[in-house]
Amino acid sequence: MDDADRLADPSMIEFIRRIRDPLARMQMEHQFAVDEVLTKVSILRREFLHLHRYNPIEHVGSRVKSTPSILDKVLRRGIELSPEAIRAGITDIAGVRITCSFIADTYRILDTLTAQADVRVVTIKDYIADPKPNGYKSLHAILEIPVFLTTGPVPTIVEVQIRTIAMDFWASLEHKIYYKYEGAVPAHLTADLSDAAEVAAQLDRRMEHLHQEVRTATPPSDDAVAIDVLDEKLLRRIRERIRHQQRGNE
Incomplete structure (x- = not known):
């Protein structure tokens, strides 16, 4: 037709x-x-x-x-x-x-x-x-x-x-291969994909370990970070306001 x-x-x-x-x-x-x-x-x-x-x-x-x-x-x-x-x-x-x-x-x-x-x-x-x-x-x-x-x-x-990221990279490659071969992927490529999946998993585990080490290191003080964004003039005004409030509470 x-x-x-x-x-x-x-x-x-x-x-x-x-x-x-x-x-x-x-x-x-x-x-x-x-x-x-x-x-x-x-x-x-x-x-x-x-x-x-x-x-x-x-x-x-x-x-x-x-x-x-x-x-x-x-x-x-x-x-x-x-x-x-x-x-x-x-x-x-x-x-x-x-x-x-x-x-x-x-x-x-x-x-x-x-x-x-x-x-x-x-x-x-x-x-x-x-x-x-x-x-x-x-x-x-x-x-x-x-x-x-x-x-x-x-x-x-x-x-x-x-x-x-590693999983996404592997999945993207796998999708392209299966699309190219219309699902009939040669055995050697299937085996290579399986090996690559294990390599990606190992990378994820190693990066996770490194990330945990970095996160457990001494982070910057929240107070220091908060004060760091304030300029000196504003800090002086805040200090004066705090002192004024403290005198009022005495």
Whole structure:
């Protein structure tokens, strides 16, 4: 069937009419849910920087599946071609990936994010503690986020992946190899990927150890840091105010 015949097919035209607007709305809702998660992550990052002088988050990325990508996955999984079935059967339409410096940070971010009152945890898969057979490591959390529209709140699913820099580098390479070979990866490359996963794990452990040594070293005094940002003139005024308050309390 050529393009003209396909477009003239009454059943195809009816399907497009039936699915187009609900699918567009679904993608819009999932984009809003991604925006909500990104806002939460941004607030966490800023809090860590301001209160703890440490940022556990190196990079944050996001995406919402395109219409062809959604429909391709629906067909591969044998899901009914209806908006309701698609929403219920595909949990990774919206995705957020958080890359952290160290393994401990991945769990810390996951715990902090999932503890928020408006986040409902659907499932969590810990591929760091229990890697996939090919060596893949990451934390996967399926979360439900309320998206507030004019018609009211819409509970929307977002898949959040949290991993270290080393895990992310390995996963990116693995994805490119599997894409190039369309899943039929030669045995020697599969073995090399498995070896590389172990090397990445060793790097994570060594960097975690170094990080712990640095963190346990004597940090600068909080008082010294606070005073350091004040100029001499302002310090004098503060000292005068303190003395004045002390005399008033005598």
